[in-house]
Amino acid sequence: MAQTANASDGAAFVSEHARRINQEPGIVIYDTSPTNGINFVAYTNHELMQSLLPAAVALDPTYSYQAASREGIQLRSGNYERFFRFHLDGEIGAQQRANDSYSLYQHEGVVEFAQGPWGGQQNQAVVAVVVPGLREDTPLVEREDVVQLRQLRYNSTSGHLLLHHPDLSGRLNPVLSEVLLHPSSFHARPQRHQLRFNVQFPVATHRYQPMYYVLPMIQAALRRANEMTIPAQRMAELETGNWVSTYWTQSMLFPTEADCDVQTNIDADIAIQARFDPALNHEQCVAVANVCSQNYGILPCLISGPQGTGKTKTLAADTLADRLRPFFSPGEMLRLNRPARGFAEVPESLLPYCYASNLSFGLPPMEKVMSYKIVVTSCRDASMLMHARLTNTDLHALEYGLRHRLHPSEPTPYPNQQLHWDALLIDEAAQATEPESLIPLWVVSPPLDSSNLVFTPLVVMAGGD
Template sequence: MAGQKPSGLDVYARPYIPQALKSVNHLAARSVYSELVRRVDFPEYVRSFAGWQFLPADASPPAPAGKAHVNRNLAKHLESKRYHSYFRDALVQEAQHLQYECEENALYKVTLFQAPSDPRPATFWLHVPGLREASLRVEIGDIVLLRQLHFGMRGEVLEAPFLTYHDDQPVVVSPYVNSQYHSVIWGIDRLRERLTLKVDGLLPTSMSFNASFTLQGARLGALSKAVADVEYLLTTNQGSCWMRSMLFPESGDGVMQKTLNKGTISWKPRDSQLNYEQIRAVDNVLSRAYGTIPYMISGPPGTGKTKTLVELALQLISATPEAHLLVCAPSDPAADTLTQRLRQHMAPKQLLRLNSPSRSFPEVPMSILPFCHVDEDMFSLPPFPQMMAYKIVVTSCRDAEILVRARLKNADLFSLEYGMQSSFHPERDIAPPALHWTGLLMDEAAQAIEPEACIPLTVIAPPQESTPLQQAPPIFVMAGDQNQLGPRTASKGTAIQTSLFERLLRRSIYSEHPLARSKQSGGVMRPLTQKLLPILRPPFANLIRNYRSHPAILATPSALFYNDTLEPEATTTDSLLTWQGWKGEKWPVFFAINSGLDEIEQDGGGWYNNAEACMACEYAQSFLKAGLLEPREVCIMSPFRAQVNLLRKIARQKEYKIAMRDVSIGPLEAFQGLESKLVIFCTTRTRDRFIEQDLARGLGVVHEPRRFNVAMTRAKEGLVVIGNPAVLEKDPCWLAFLMFCRRNGLWDYVGGSWSPPGNGPGRASRLEKQLLHAKEMADRHAHGLSNGVRALGLVDDDEHVLWQSGVDMETALREADAGADDDDEEVESASEASGKGG
């Protein structure tokens, strides 16, 4: 293979499956169906509180996505008149890739085990590799096709045996008929990577099977229906205004600000730890002075996006007794986190965690089960009167479809109430009723594909009839970070890979605003001054204070992704500084060179690196032996599943003096939104030959800036990165990190050497300069004390005041063009912001 081009070798080729095993799946067979899991009977639910006479048409469930062909004349630009067609083709592509994903995960010659502890009849266990990392997308109620295998005396696969063997005993199978069992997933145990299957009518002549997973078209059908509903609202005369301003906001939808904001707030925060930016974000939404437009909360890692949304939700329902909020997130775990935060302030009769009936009970944290509604053995909808009484309903974006099918949208409830009142009192002029849903708050919005975000948006959309003048239209607030991992999709390079959050932030009303993060320079957030007025009132908030990580960990991501604006506010990030392995400036960041070759599993399971895995476990042991942390406070991650499996295997070995069973080891994607005291990141790839194939499949961390950002921002007090600089330097993000380590000696020279490309050492970020300045001041201070005399530059109280004055003067000069020399009344709470900045 020495002379072979990289493109000529597909290292991700599917593992070899004997043709005899494959052919079993294509034999003529009778279908044997199993009992389906219970579902919500939506027509019956609607009949429980209303007839169909007063509800708008189209109450049917969404149609499956089908096997439509992709229209090659794709709409290149998203606009309101082609909204559905733009996303329809992308969703068809997604369906095709999901089907391919199902085929890729098909299992051959696997054993089905009887479930001894399950009281339900005909239940079996199936081990599914990769289920823990959610590489296979399955839900309760999905169909798994099973083909029973029979073998001859020599182990050959028999297509239609008359004699087979069970427990080494001959079994006569005559007459024999091939069967395809349509088993149903009744339980999911991701930790043990095990599915519980209901397989009715199974003849146990053999417990060896081929298992094929199937695409459930209704999932994509719900997304397709949502974008179709949105297009209808965008193009109808009466319903277009609100939806258009939410999805295609323009400057005319905003409000011009002519005076500076007041420096006080009229509400009492529930969370006393809120900072200035978070308080301003909540206050802006409460005042609704920014116009009829989505309010965007841009929150880099560790800046408290969820904290801000929770405070906003509590203030909204407190300020307006008639308020009812829908709070969503793209994933169930993120929705669970929101519920965990809200339950501390709310009773179960006020807060509902709405789960899909297909969700498994073990996946739901025990602490939030009292806030869920369970009907016998499944999650369900509460009775209508109880449902309408909840002040906040938390659900995933996709599960908001439950509200759509139950006819609990604003438009449906409005039509029902208005139609019934008009029928009861035909002689009166009935005032339009108030809308039930007054707002939608969406957390982790950058991880939701736009059709997914459309589902809850259609729930709160006002009816086509004019909204009463005395009632404000529903608000829409999103919080997220478009610089971290975006939506998880099976297809690459399609329209659905860009979230609604990211697309909106690209619109000029946000991106070209003078106070946008992208418009800041020098790492200083520009304050609003009198000279900037009049100005469009900013429909966004930029969170800048990081409460997670040591400044050295933040330095590179802040410069690369957030215009150098992050402010480190964490107060307990120094506990690992006594580790003997830190180099150079002794900051808690360390790059270890690994020259061991990356290898690929023979069955196509993925890439692994033995040398790197051993290094990672040794570093973890070193920290544990020093007694600096507990195993549960250590995280080891890699972008490749095979390396994760190898790391888990090595970490569980008994020869380690300190057991590492509680060390968190997993793929990079599993740690987005999480944090750990110590992060050991394994880049794994040490050869650049297959990077193009990595990119094509969305794997690895080279030329993947968002993956890089996630990897660099999980650590709180210590970050160890293992990799080959000769490969990583080809990526601008990694090059910036390598230069940062090189400049400051945060490097392991034993494992190899590296010379940075170019002539210069690279430009230091604002946080890096602050760290160097603090180190210099500390050194001078220590030198002055050791000699018993006052050294030049000693940071005593007087000189600290002078130094701080110099910093303040530099800031003032930067803001001179914005009117920073005006009197204090002309600055928007500048003194308050400075005081909280620290």
């Protein structure tokens, strides 16, 4: 029976089928964003975090390793970045040439495609390779380092080697007591196979990236200090106290007599504070007291001496954490480790002081990091704090930048400004390269041109002659 529309209604006829379409859920939805809307997520991220953090300083784009090789570079504050970039580039090149000598050719590898305890996809492969004469640092490979495999394929009829070889990139993963290669791409095959590979050990350049990252920021700090070369201007800065943060980095790396407070009566009537370790002798107590008194100016303190003179007793690394353990709870002291470090490498007594997540070491949440009184780590692993933007410079910018935005009418600069990291102690400093030591140095460095600081961070280095 035909349906007719009532002309008096003023509306066109719509079939029931057409009306029902609007009631069905959409399968593919294309949503158009509002043209004049506000992205509140982006606004919040920018206003409460990104815009408060200082911008990272880029590497010098005019640097060239070839040009530096021809010209030669001397270590000065004005070319600090170029000098160490040149030597880091040379170190990586030398390390790669050394690693090339450990390459394996037509080497047998046992390939297993079943899923193992390392996780991953069902068809992901594991290659077990025996490396003859493998010792520490020969070559230097660690967990999650990349190893390159080139599968050798042969003609099934003639047995000749084919020119096309799949290039595979694997990462080292510990399985039980062995170290196996875990390729990220491989065509699935059943069960186990014995195949032939060429094996290469590329340099893990990610170990050097934190050093490249920190160099331009150190250079910017040195450049800022070099700009204050007019004696009258520097004297004015000295009188106001604003010079401390401006010249702090220069004082650590290129100290001069202007950074020193001359002492004419060394060790006289020095107050030896209460100590945790009653086994410290008088000389060790004097060294600690001199460091804490800060009577020698804004410059690094060096505890040196031949073997057996108690430097490690005064300052230590893992040993230091273990010696401090009876006096600090796991909530007060952190033993910070990079994710690639194995649990078996850490003394069992220190494991409660380490942070782990997803079966590997890591960086605790920011609130937890800020609650620790002491963080014990290596120069290399201190890069975790740098990349997480937990340096004194970043934390100072967040704290006082947000305060200014919340209370813009308050007068600035704020009085009695405090920094989070108040001391850096480097043990076995002679065994660390200068670019490595720059990483923790930058973590504790005060922000440039900041005034009214309650204190400036202490830097103490212990090492042999």
